[in-house]
Amino acid sequence: MHKHFLSARDPKIQLEKYRPQYLLDFIDLYKKVDHCQRKADAFVTLCIKPAVEEYISRHLGTNIVDQVLAGRHSAEYSSRNFFQYNIQKELLQKEDFQSFVKFICKYEICVKDLIFQHILEEMSEDKALCKLKSQNLKVIVNKIKDATERATKGEDGVLLPDNKESITELIKNMHRHLTKDISLSEEAEKTALFQIQSTCHPFKESLIKSLSEMNEQLEEEFSKSEDITETVNKLPTKPQDELFSQVFGCGQQCPFCKVPCEAGGKKHEKHHAAVHRPQGLGRYRMVDSEKLVETLCTTDVNSARKFRCAATNGEWQPYKEFAKIYPDWLIPPDYTREASDYWKYVLVKYNDRFAQEYNAKPADVPEAWRSITREQALNGLKEAFNIKD
Numbered sequence: 001m002h003k004h005f006l007s008a009r010d011p012k013i014q015l016e017k018y019r020p021q022y023l024l025d026f027i028d029l030y031k032k033v034d035h036c037q038r039k040a041d042a043f044v045t046l047c048i049k050p051a052v053e054e055y056i057s058r059h060l061g062t063n064i065v066d067q068v069l070a071g072r073h074s075a076e077y078s079s080r081n082f083f084q085y086n087i088q089k090e091l092l093q094k095e096d097f098q099s100f101v102k103f104i105c106k107y108e109i110c111v112k113d114l115i116f117q118h119i120l121e122e123m124s125e126d127k128a129l130c131k132l133k134s135q136n137l138k139v140i141v142n143k144i145k146d147a148t149e150r151a152t153k154g155e156d157g158v159l160l161p162d163n164k165e166s167i168t169e170l171i172k173n174m175h176r177h178l179t180k181d182i183s184l185s186e187e188a189e190k191t192a193l194f195q196i197q198s199t200c201h202p203f204k205e206s207l208i209k210s211l212s213e214m215n216e217q218l219e220e221e222f223s224k225s226e227d228i229t230e231t232v233n234k235l236p237t238k239p240q241d242e243l244f245s246q247v248f249g250c251g252q253q254c255p256f257c258k259v260p261c262e263a264g265g266k267k268h269e270k271h272h273a274a275v276h277r278p279q280g281l282g283r284y285r286m287v288d289s290e291k292l293v294e295t296l297c298t299t300d301v302n303s304a305r306k307f308r309c310a311a312t313n314g315e316w317q318p319y320k321e322f323a324k325i326y327p328d329w330l331i332p333p334d335y336t337r338e339a340s341d342y343w344k345y346v347l348v349k350y351n352d353r354f355a356q357e358y359n360a361k362p363a364d365v366p367e368a369w370r371s372i373t374r375e376q377a378l379n380g381l382k383e384a385f386n387i388k389d
Contacts, residue, residue, distance in 0.1 A: 049218075107258065133222045137222070249263055254297060292347075301320055301331050340383070
């Protein structure tokens, strides 16, 4: 950022950047001619086009969010519960252990990757991304043309005189009319209009023509651009982040079992989840035996058990007093609550794999868990998220 700041203010760099423009200006001055259209083209190329591209980029992220929410995956994004259900159902069907590890340990990354795939699907269909860019282009070009027409009159409503000095007033008025939509570079403006010899009215007409040509040029660029991933990754508003925030809220996970917070939106006093998981899924193990912990957080905060971790600096802390270490989490003590059949099934099926992944020993799972079938696990998932067949 510091280097960019210095570069933008280095006279040598700036002169080199605009050398072709200054050369053409010098030739015109030497020949005592003024190419009004060339000056208008330069103003559009150096000032307006970058601002238009920035406008499109600024709005495109929100446009993509709206399209995904209304597209083929609209049902999934209709509620947090339904999306969570679909993700975990897919994990169960894929039977890929590393996908479970990613979902548990890197929840936000996992979900955003899935959202990104939905974005790619939506934007690939029927050149949707190109159409969104074109829609934004049409909006801003119409605003600029309207501002240009309005700028030919002063604040008193009287048409500006057709002289060279009025061009400065024309540009000033354009700035004023467009201030809410785009920002034009004053440095580039000075370069584009350097030694202009034209008068106001012909320059305005040339400007309108140049805007139409810019519109056609950008339309052609949009139609040839096929790298959706690159386009989305360069947007100032990342649609995958916006969708995650809208549908999943804060993305925080329980410090013990890694279940994600279920509170809506970013602003809530406490993180909470209705049903927690066996803590071994979140890497917790018994110190003496090194076995993964099969009990729930809600059970242990109602017991005399203790825990220790990096957050406690390795010191033992009673589960009952977990709020001293994790004040942002609400974990109600309830020894009667059980994990869903879904996570019981997952822990039993991949017990040895989780132990190996977490450098621990397999959990001592209750014998009753071993008889849970995949169908029962799926039913447990439906029950947990209140999904009706």
